[in-house]
Amino acid sequence: MLFDFLKQNNECRHSSIPIDVDEAYCPDCGALVKNKWFIVRCSCCNIKRTSHTRYGEIIPDTKFCPNCGETDFYIQEVDKINFTDVNYAILKKVVINQSKSAASQVWIEKEENLIKERKLLGIMK
């Protein structure tokens, strides 16, 4: 358990992004992150089942549906979360866009070339 926690801690969990926004740029890693809500429902009786995430996958808390005893379930994505669903809903912070550091790297390279060119010009003078 502790090892799992440490392993997960290595990558950004975008915990600075509030859960009441649709999407936002993570202040910790720069990625554009969307808050997505999911509810696990029983395939048989359609009841909402309490669930949790494990290794990024959403799974129900119990193996069998407490209402009908079925094991099959499906995951429903919900656009907007309401108060009655809060106990069932799972929030996933999905990265839409990685940070813009790749773009800034290009910019830095260009600037370095500019400095080189200036140095060359200086030699030529």
Ligand SMILES: [Zn+2]
């Ligand atoms: Zn982040």
Ligand SMILES: [Zn+2]
């Ligand atoms: Zn059921």
